[in-house]
Amino acid sequence: MLNNSSEIFQLSGDVSNKIAAGEVVERPVNVVKELVENAVDASAEKITVEIAEGGLNLIKVMDDGKGIFPEDIEKTIDRFATSKIRDINDVYELSSFGFRGEALAAISSVCDFSLVSKRKGYDCLELKSSFGGQPVVKPAAGIEGTIVTVKNLFGNLPARRKFLKSSSAEQREIVKFIRHFMLTNYHLSLRLIVDEKEFFLFPKNESMLDRARKIFKEKKIVHLTNKYENLKIEAVISTPEVQKFRRDSIVLSVNGRVIKDNMLTQAVIQAYKRLIPEGKFPLAAIRLDISPSYMDVNVHPAKLFVKFLNSGEIFSFVYDSILEKLESLTPHGYDSDNYTNLSDTDENRIKSFQYSYNSEEQVSVSDFLTAADTSVSSDESDNIEEVYGYDFRIIGQLFNTVIICEFDDFFYLIDQHIAHERILYEKYKSESSVDTASVVLSEPLVMNLGEEELEILNNNKHVLCDFGFDFESFGGETVKFNKLPSEILNKDVVSEIKTILEETSRLSRKGLKDSSLVVMSCKSAIKAGEKLSRYEMSHLVNELLKTKNPFTCPHGRPIIVKQSKEELFKNFHR
Ligand code: ADP
Ligand code: MG
Numbered sequence: 001m002l003n004n005s006s007e008i009f010q011l012s013g014d015v016s017n018k019i020a021a022g023e024v025v026e027r028p029v030n031v032v033k034e035l036v037e038n039a040v041d042a043s044a045e046k047i048t049v050e051i052a053e054g055g056l057n058l059i060k061v062m063d064d065g066k067g068i069f070p071e072d073i074e075k076t077i078d079r080f081a082t083s084k085i086r087d088i089n090d091v092y093e094l095s096s097f098g099f100r101g102e103a104l105a106a107i108s109s110v111c112d113f114s115l116v117s118k119r120k121g122y123d124c125l126e127l128k129s130s131f132g133g134q135p136v137v138k139p140a141a142g143i144e145g146t147i148v149t150v151k152n153l154f155g156n157l158p159a160r161r162k163f164l165k166s167s168s169a170e171q172r173e174i175v176k177f178i179r180h181f182m183l184t185n186y187h188l189s190l191r192l193i194v195d196e197k198e199f200f201l202f203p204k205n206e207s208m209l210d211r212a213r214k215i216f217k218e219k220k221i222v223h224l225t226n227k228y229e230n231l232k233i234e235a236v237i238s239t240p241e242v243q244k245f246r247r248d249s250i251v252l253s254v255n256g257r258v259i260k261d262n263m264l265t266q267a268v269i270q271a272y273k274r275l276i277p278e279g280k281f282p283l284a285a286i287r288l289d290i291s292p293s294y295m296d297v298n299v300h301p302a303k304l305f306v307k308f309l310n311s312g313e314i315f316s317f318v319y320d321s322i323l324e325k326l327e328s329l330t331p332h333g334y335d336s337d338n339y340t341n342l343s344d345t346d347e348n349r350i351k352s353f354q355y356s357y358n359s360e361e362q363v364s365v366s367d368f369l370t371a372a373d374t375s376v377s378s379d380e381s382d383n384i385e386e387v388y389g390y391d392f393r394i395i396g397q398l399f400n401t402v403i404i405c406e407f408d409d410f411f412y413l414i415d416q417h418i419a420h421e422r423i424l425y426e427k428y429k430s431e432s433s434v435d436t437a438s439v440v441l442s443e444p445l446v447m448n449l450g451e452e453e454l455e456i457l458n459n460n461k462h463v464l465c466d467f468g469f470d471f472e473s474f475g476g477e478t479v480k481f482n483k484l485p486s487e488i489l490n491k492d493v494v495s496e497i498k499t500i501l502e503e504t505s506r507l508s509r510k511g512l513k514d515s516s517l518v519v520m521s522c523k524s525a526i527k528a529g530e531k532l533s534r535y536e537m538s539h540l541v542n543e544l545l546k547t548k549n550p551f552t553c554p555h556g557r558p559i560i561v562k563q564s565k566e567e568l569f570k571n572f573h574r
Contacts, residue, residue, distance in 0.1 A: 016079070028054060029055070032178070035061035035103075035107075035150075036061060039065055041065075041098050042065025042066050042146065044065035045064060045187075045188060047062065048193065049174075049191070050193040050194075051171065051194055055153060055174055056161075056167055064144065074137060076104045077104045078105060079101065092293050093293060097303070100298075100303075108135075113149070115148050116142050116149075117142070118144050125137055125139060131156040171194065178192055181258050182211065184251070184253035186207065189203055202214070208223060208235075208285070220238055221238050222236070222237060222238075224237065231313075231317050233286065233318060233321050235284060237283065240326070242282060242283055243277070244281045244282065245280065245281070247281045249281050250265050250282070250286070251284065251286065252286050253285075257306070260305060262440065263440075267314075267316075267318040268286065268318065269281065269282075271322035271323045275326065275535050288314070294308065295308045307442055308442065315486075316489070392406065394541065402416065410563065412561070412563075414561075415557075416528065417528045419550075423544055425517060426548060438468030438483045438485050439484060439486045439489060440470075440483050441482060441483065445481040445494075446478060448478055450477070454479070463504075467485050468483060468484060469481065469484060485524075488523075500520075
């Protein structure tokens with residue numbers, strides 16, 4: 001009722017629920033996600049999801065969880081009613097998916113809703129409500145657990161229904177969510193029924209690798225785990241032969257919650273950087289376990305994103321864990337785990353290998369294999385030709401700096417840093433920019449710079465932005481970096497930024513026209529002293545051969561030292 005002196009009214013619970021429903025349940029897949037997560041929060045181990053017409057006609061989720069006390073059943077659809085937290089600090093100690101107490105309130109206000117639940121030792125009840133109307137509770141028949149049925153979703157909101165895609169597209173989203181959820185919650189069993197037919201069934205307690213084989217439908221995948229302080233990762237990743245066109249082949253989860261996160265996606269992509277071409281992506285299912293106090297899950301109504309307290313550390317942890325695994329692979333995708341049962345003679349060979357190099361350092365089994373299998377013409381090296389198209393054979397890496405490779409009647413010593421620099425330089429030049437991947441920092445990096453550094457920064461703003469920097473002045477000599485190239489995130493960021501600035505100024509003083517391209521190529525290139533896997537070496541040599549000038553670097557230093565078999569044999573008076 002409008003009058004002249006007052007126009008602000010409190011919205012009724014029903015209206016505010018419908019507004020809030022827009023944030024929590026935009027599409028059928030959001031309903032499925034909330035209901036499945038509720039089932040898991042109730043300690044369910046077996047879940048059945050049934051959908052019809054992409055979820056628009058029916059979404060039914062049955063679980064064998066602990067059920068709901070009869071006294072609580074009406075509270076389930078009250079807004080901000082939850083059994084999972086008591087006060088705001090609990091959000092930072094949370095081990096459940098839910099905590100906002102909003103989902104069932106939101107869902108029940110936009111559908112024909114029914115919830116049947118039985119707690120052990122208590123009566124089974126059914127709660128029904130239609131589009132947010134008065135709920136009705138009646139006794140029902142049922143076994144321990146909960147069944148939520150959602151019919152005619154958005155039937156009262158024709159405008160919302162108009163925004164939905166076709167029912168087959170909505171179905172695809174639901175199937176995709178369930179697959180992703182089951183990849184990281186591989187201990188659970190789930191049956192999906194679509195339009196009255198069984199779509200898939202995942203058994204209980206599978207290993208992550210077995211689960212991923214089924215979901216990815218790919219055999220060339222390997223499993224890894226790693227731990228660092230309060231961070232834990234378990235993942236299944238593809239070997240570099242597998243190359244996907246879309247980055248949603250990378251599935252991320254934190255404490256079992258499937259999330260989207262640009263920083264974590266970049267950590268995965270960067271780990272494969274030297275192995276698969278740009279624009280192609282690996283398959284990866286990443287399960288991170290982090291103490292809840294190190295992140296904030298309450299930054300998004302549908303909880304699709306989280307905020308990490310220390311994103312730099314998490315980036316490096318994920319990047320390093322994946323890289324380490326990839327480095328242990330050989331071009332056949334063999335896992336160093338496959339070699340743990342070394343025979344006696346193998347062990348002796350390792351000893352003599354160490355001895356002959358007279359090294360203080362321990363040589364790992366994978367080092368040994370890399371060195372050993374190059375002495376024989378194994379089918380692995382034949383495989384390289386197949387993969388890369390050039391007829392060279394990688395012999396190995398010298399001093400973690402020089403790649404040795406054989407090609408016709410010659411052998412080549414290739415400086416890995418300079419070779420990579422050439423590859424990047426030509427790439428950047430052909431794209432006439434150094435457009436590289438960057439990460440938006442959840443907490444901007446604030447840095448104090450000297451006068452000269454500030455000047456270089458401002459004079460080269462556009463190049464640095466192309467390279468993935470985004471920064472603004474923060475008063476005086478302080479600069480705030482909002483975005484950084486992902487390449488430098490796992491290094492000492494402050495000193496990386498300083499060297500980039502120094503080198504940019506040095507080269508532009510020398511009058512080098514495309515100085516910034518040279519600096520960026522140099523900064524992003526593999527360093528001398530970095531150990532490379534056989535995959536990486538093959539890839540690098542192959543890319544080098546494709547460049548216009550594989551023999552000299554943009555600074556003018558030689559990249560390749562070439563010698564013929566003849567010259568070599570002369571040394572031995574052959
Ligand atoms: P939240 O999950 O954030 O607590 P919801 O609206 O999703 O909020 O659910 C409200 C409450 O209803 C939950 O806190 C839980 O106590 C109860 N509940 C919902 N679904 C189930 C289920 N499948 N089994 C047992 N309890 C449930
Ligand atoms: Mg919930």
